[in-house]
Amino acid sequence: MSILAIILIALVALEHFYILMLEMFLWQREQTRRIFGVSAALADQTVAMAANQGLYNGFLAAGLTWGLLTQRTDVMVFFLACVVVAGLYGAMTVSPRIALVQAFPAGLGLLALWLS
Template sequence: MLIAAIVLAALVALLHVYFLVLEMFFWTKPLGRKAFGLKADFAEQSKTLAANQGLYNGFLAAGLLWGLVQDAGSAGRPWLVFFLGCVIVAGVYGALTVSRKILFVQGVPALLALAALLMA
């Protein structure tokens, strides 16, 4: 079960690196606008906010990666529990305030990773 937790936590970290890239570097580009369903004028007006949001996603990814390199079965476990919990909260909040899709893209993978980690 620990291997599943590691793989799932790594997937969640990679997703957040992807979110960072989309929000910080591609928000106003066709890829970012398509991913988030944005009109060009809104994307341009909100690019600073999106970059800030992307930075926070990067911090989530960094925390998860730190937990993974510290050994998920021992020293890294508390880091993973904390950061996966943060991702779950962010996913629930995003689902309630922006789109339910966020729960499935962000929250569910983190919940599965956390469950696997706690069962390991």
């Protein structure tokens, strides 16, 4: 596996650990609300839902980390593909920006993995 693939996959995993932190523990903070474009009232109403989403992002990050630590290409492909699908779905249903922030980096990681 190439150094580029490792770096890209690690960055995608770190991004999803970061999203876990925002959604599970920092959801109602002003900076997090600004990142996600939600009002204080909406953040208060959706705190449990955001925590649930954060947990799922944590599973994606954990899977990518597992793949990197064990050098299991099949595991990395699976979790990168999950991120791409989730990012594309989020882009279609929530904000096109999600494709750029989540799906695109995971797609680059997949491409680098396949080319290495």
